Amino acid sequence: MQTIGMPKISRKGANLPTSPIRKLAHQATLANERGVHIYHLNIGQPDLPSPKSALTALRTYEEKVIAYGPSEGTKSFRMKLTTYYKKHNIDISPEDILVTTGASEAIIMALDCITNEGDELIIPEPFYANYETFAAACGVKVIGVPSAFETQFALPEIDDIEAAINPKTRALFICNPNNPSGYVYKKEELKALAELAIKHDIFFIVDEVYREFLYDGETHTSVLEFEGLAQHAILIDSMSKRYSMCGARIGCLVTKNKEVVAAALKFAQSRLCPPTIALHACEAAIDEPSAYLTESVREYTQRRTTAIKSLQAIPGVEVAVPKGAFYCLARLPITDSDHFAKWMLESFSVDNETLMVAPANGFFSGDKTGKDMIRIAFVLESKKLVRALDLLRLALEKYPNKTI
Amino acid sequence: MQTIGMPKISRKGANLPTSPIRKLAHQATLANERGVHIYHLNIGQPDLPSPKSALTALRTYEEKVIAYGPSEGTKSFRMKLTTYYKKHNIDISPEDILVTTGASEAIIMALDCITNEGDELIIPEPFYANYETFAAACGVKVIGVPSAFETQFALPEIDDIEAAINPKTRALFICNPNNPSGYVYKKEELKALAELAIKHDIFFIVDEVYREFLYDGETHTSVLEFEGLAQHAILIDSMSKRYSMCGARIGCLVTKNKEVVAAALKFAQSRLCPPTIALHACEAAIDEPSAYLTESVREYTQRRTTAIKSLQAIPGVEVAVPKGAFYCLARLPITDSDHFAKWMLESFSVDNETLMVAPANGFFSGDKTGKDMIRIAFVLESKKLVRALDLLRLALEKYPNKTI
Numbered sequence: 050m051q052t053i054g055m056p057k058i059s060r061k062g063a064n065l066p067t068s069p070i071r072k073l074a075h076q077a078t079l080a081n082e083r084g085v086h087i088y089h090l091n092i093g094q095p096d097l098p099s100p101k102s103a104l105t106a107l108r109t110y111e112e113k114v115i116a117y118g119p120s121e122g123t124k125s126f127r128m129k130l131t132t133y134y135k136k137h138n139i140d141i142s143p144e145d146i147l148v149t150t151g152a153s154e155a156i157i158m159a160l161d162c163i164t165n166e167g168d169e170l171i172i173p174e175p176f177y178a179n180y181e182t183f184a185a186a187c188g189v190k191v192i193g194v195p196s197a198f199e200t201q202f203a204l205p206e207i208d209d210i211e212a213a214i215n216p217k218t219r220a221l222f223i224c225n226p227n228n229p230s231g232y233v234y235k236k237e238e239l240k241a242l243a244e245l246a247i248k249h250d251i252f253f254i255v256d257e258v259y260r261e262f263l264y265d266g267e268t269h270t271s272v273l274e275f276e277g278l279a280q281h282a283i284l285i286d287s288m289s290k291r292y293s294m295c296g297a298r299i300g301c302l303v304t305k306n307k308e309v310v311a312a313a314l315k316f317a318q319s320r321l322c323p324p325t326i327a328l329h330a331c332e333a334a335i336d337e338p339s340a341y342l343t344e345s346v347r348e349y350t351q352r353r354t355t356a357i358k359s360l361q362a363i364p365g366v367e368v369a370v371p372k373g374a375f376y377c378l379a380r381l382p383i384t385d386s387d388h389f390a391k392w393m394l395e396s397f398s399v400d401n402e403t404l405m406v407a408p409a410n411g412f413f414s415g416d417k418t419g420k421d422m423i424r425i426a427f428v429l430e431s432k433k434l435v436r437a438l439d440l441l442r443l444a445l446e447k448y449p450n451k452t453i
Numbered sequence: 454m455q456t457i458g459m460p461k462i463s464r465k466g467a468n469l470p471t472s473p474i475r476k477l478a479h480q481a482t483l484a485n486e487r488g489v490h491i492y493h494l495n496i497g498q499p500d501l502p503s504p505k506s507a508l509t510a511l512r513t514y515e516e517k518v519i520a521y522g523p524s525e526g527t528k529s530f531r532m533k534l535t536t537y538y539k540k541h542n543i544d545i546s547p548e549d550i551l552v553t554t555g556a557s558e559a560i561i562m563a564l565d566c567i568t569n570e571g572d573e574l575i576i577p578e579p580f581y582a583n584y585e586t587f588a589a590a591c592g593v594k595v596i597g598v599p600s601a602f603e604t605q606f607a608l609p610e611i612d613d614i615e616a617a618i619n620p621k622t623r624a625l626f627i628c629n630p631n632n633p634s635g636y637v638y639k640k641e642e643l644k645a646l647a648e649l650a651i652k653h654d655i656f657f658i659v660d661e662v663y664r665e666f667l668y669d670g671e672t673h674t675s676v677l678e679f680e681g682l683a684q685h686a687i688l689i690d691s692m693s694k695r696y697s698m699c700g701a702r703i704g705c706l707v708t709k710n711k712e713v714v715a716a717a718l719k720f721a722q723s724r725l726c727p728p729t730i731a732l733h734a735c736e737a738a739i740d741e742p743s744a745y746l747t748e749s750v751r752e753y754t755q756r757r758t759t760a761i762k763s764l765q766a767i768p769g770v771e772v773a774v775p776k777g778a779f780y781c782l783a784r785l786p787i788t789d790s791d792h793f794a795k796w797m798l799e800s801f802s803v804d805n806e807t808l809m810v811a812p813a814n815g816f817f818s819g820d821k822t823g824k825d826m827i828r829i830a831f832v833l834e835s836k837k838l839v840r841a842l843d844l845l846r847l848a849l850e851k852y853p854n855k856t857i
Contacts, residue, residue, distance in 0.1 A: 055654070098517045296521050297730060315586065316466075327728050
């Protein structure tokens, strides 16, 4: 029944889950207002400085009019991206690239281009929670195929994935290195997925925004490296993590499939253009000497070691050791990490400090899976990480609803 | 039949019309490459300088990390917006505002929040062509109710609008002042629409991005000024036109309907945040002394006079005189303005100069309506406008397919 005087909102607007990464933002604000300092391990917001070249580009910005740019991004930026990709064994031309407002928009556009209402996407779970929101906005269902904590969330059995394919399936979709698990898919795993995509003539979308962040000697294989996959492969990318420029909101969609590029351009033209000031700064960032990235990865390697060690030292906590990106999933001796995360913000602090984490259930498609896990973003400097995870230890000691 | 080795793209991706404003971008690039200078009357890209305050804010940007911001936009920016709106008789609080990546994203989010696949929107036509793309992305159909060239595109009879309402209708949607017609809806017209929205319990969305650009003593009434409409009214706004900062991509969705705000926030959180550098510049722009806007409007008033006079002086051309915004529709003595606009870029030039216009058919829902019209954006300085419209006169003389 509709209440008169209150028009109905959409089903997806009403039913959509809130992002696990930001759902406790209000509680965090209230904690801040009480004077409590919060260590933010909930969100992949690196504290590393953005490249000097990018900041200088802003400070020397010479345009008199902040005008629209090309809908697909400037040619010069796309040219620079092709050079960047070449270094990563990815051979593409500027025409294969559509610059977007963050990787988020690239995913939305990809789904707009390849799915019809009622279609399905297959994603190994856990997966980046917002994929489900983007899919919901398109009226598309995410079919999660479970990967296991015990294998550090390696690719599920390929037969399990194939079993989920049906006529509604439009794409296989992974994040590599994975957010939230930190798993780096091996070349053979990617090859198996590529073969499935070709066999069933569906798309294979890979979000590679954490490409550079690899540990323990891992190497990264891009979806665009596979021969025979050109028409099926869609690469999602972003400048946010690579250059610690999350607020810039510059990403891209890359594919050699001309039909997808043409369709995506229509959606791109309708929203006019990606933010041009940020694009200007990002173009400068690409020219930053490679030492910037080397140093970032060195720093994250250290933080990852710190995070893993600290987590493993907490009684009852297990951690799926990440090989890439800057997240990991930790299993805690609790039954409801939503409640625990909220409790830490509302009812727990030590010396006026607490921490914010992302409850992991939102990274799984099931209602109950992941409720004993949290996602940790090891994006703070090691000293702060140590303190934050010591607070986690103390919180688990004091938390009244724990299971051990 | 699907070709093996080529997965199918979506129906909307395949069928979507290309934006009339940008569809000839490729032909324009080729003309440029041949050394032909193009006067761009196709796109609402003002050549007025952006506010000094905004450019200074960029040049003195002090952040070390270009970090994510709040998904809903910073509190300080939303506070400043409430002060701005107060000056326009709009009484809202920061909690009613969601900052978006341009007005485009605000519209997409509004539709995500209020429509289900298969629903309908009623829009008087002609309308801003991209509304149809945004609707298509949501699986929603635009029902155009024709307004007449002869009335300068005033609101159609309210009975005609009501006759289009059915159980699938989710909203009435207008742009005021109107793009592409320049019509400024009168208070009584808006009141009649508001009453319809309340009577049928549907939303009333108004895109007011050209609020300040009014001519001949016109005044503007906002959708948020009507009593009793709070739950139905959704305001779409943008900084692009007001401050000549089109590339910044900062807009907002404003509504007192808490359910819509809550749903929109979920979509907003999934895409993380609006571009933060641009937001920083736009926040500074709001503080620009009011002389900036007064001067902009004075300048557009002059350009509008120039454009109208020049168009009326061309044999066989009729113009619907705009009362606001910076566009007008002109009826030309031709039968296919798509062909004509393309011909001007490909086969016409005088002293190596030509012009680009937006064929008007894309602003109408019918296949054939508007094919004898073009949209002119009078965004260039008067001297250039005179030259551009003289080129239009010469083009019409030389065009082989004209009707007179």
